[in-house]
Amino acid sequence: MTDRLFGVQRHERLLSELRRAGSVRVADLARELGVSELTIRRDIAALAERNLVTRVHGGATLPGQGPGVDLPRPVQRPRTRFTIGIVVPSLDFYWPPIVAGARAAAAALGVALQLRGSSYDPDEDRRQIGRLVEASQVQGLLLAPSLDAEMIDWIGRLPVPAILVERQPHRWTATPRQLEWVRSDHALGAEIAVHHLHQQGHRHIGLVLSHESPTSEHLLQGWRAACADLAIADGMVVALTAREHWTEIRDVLAQCRRARITALIVHSDPDAMSIAQFCAEHGVAVPDDLALVSYDDEVAHLAEPALTAVRPPKHHVGRLAVELMVSRLLDGDRRPSQRVLVAPELVVRHSSLSLVRRPGMFVSERF
Incomplete structure (x- = not known):
């Protein structure tokens, strides 16, 4: 094993x-x-x-570069004259790999990037996007705004094409230009995590979501689908707000005991690490008493024990977004709109490894 x-x-x-x-x-x-x-x-x-x-x-x-007698030199691609704006809600957690992927693709394609941060604020989203457009600095936009019907309509009426990154409208909307998007398939990521824990012998699997995160609805969808496929009864679903973090975590573990939960999928790494730390301080062994799978894999390997994690393909999402935009700028309206889902991967570490347990076993009665 x-x-x-x-x-x-x-x-x-x-x-x-x-x-x-x-x-x-x-x-x-x-x-x-x-x-x-x-x-x-x-x-x-x-x-x-x-x-x-x-x-x-x-x-x-990578496939497609062809064999040779030695490692090939990087393929020299024709340079273009495009400048693409990229507006993301944060320049630290989660988004740096996406930006790095976008920069790698831009460098390969001879594209310039204009990067802006907006701090998860819809008004700031509009300001940053508007400044790029009004200054005629960009020919296309990669955007990760807070989405509602009004924002979707506003983006669809911009004078330059836009591609949503890690965002997706809930429904089709009548805008002058149909929005394209590329994002991680978070629902699939949750399904992968549930199936992994099921293979490890768990039959009562809970889900801990991050309050108001756009990812949460996709994780819930995937968790429910996997539980239905595996005939697992609906387990515990909670959302951490971070306002009273340790109190919330205590309540989560108390619910685990009452519901006989033996495994948790937690979004995201900081919350999963906090739960692991709380377990260690209160005599709940991971994974013997409670298995943990984190969602994001930013810092999951730094936990004690190291956390199994679902890793969204953030670098690849950034690359694809730039490649889609360049294709759009080169082909114009001749190319059909594209909506791309990219599959996450599971990184298995100690926190979810198989163990011998009785069904419904949750050792600690401290909560």
Whole structure:
């Protein structure tokens, strides 16, 4: 079991490095991960069989770059003259990998980016977007605003095309230009987490959401779908507001005991780490008493124990958003509108590993 999990983690690291750099070398990865070069070659061979990488002499590249006698030089793409504005609600948690992915794609395509932050404030969203448009600085916009019907209509009437990033309108709306979007498939991520915990023997799985997060509704949808597929009775769903954090966490664990919950999926990493810390301080063992899966995987590996986490493909979302926008700017209205979902991945760590338990067992009676 351990060797298999380590293999999954190596594969994830290898693919992550490929998405970042475009190529990897066997010797570099073996040294970085502390394994033999033969192990890395076997990992590359396994991924190549699934058409996820292309083997080349000394390492691997992304599919489509073609084999060669050595790692190829980066493909030189024709430069364009586009400038794309990107307005995100935060420049720290969650969004930096998306911005990094956008910058990587922009550099490859010869596109300039104008980055703005708006602090989850609809009025600030409009100000930042308006400034970019009014100054004629951009030919397209990548946006992650707080969405309502009025904002959707306003964006649809902008004089330049816009693509939503990690956002999606609830319904079709009659705007002059149909909005395009690219986002992580968070509902699928929740389903992956539920299925993983079910495979580990859990039959009572709770969900802890982040209050007012746009991601929460997707996680709830995926959690319910997976529970229905697996014939798991509806468990506990709570939303943390962070106003009285430790009191809320105490209440969550008390509800777990009453509902015989043996596993929790928690959005996001800081809340999952707080729950793990509270458990440690009050005699609830993770994963023996309560298994945890975090959603986001920003800092989940820093917890004690390290948290299994669903990792949204943030870097790839940023890349795709820029690529979609460049395609839109080059092809104009000839190209149909696109709405893209990108699948998250599960990173398995200690907090959810299989253990021998009685059904409905929750050891601690402290809550």
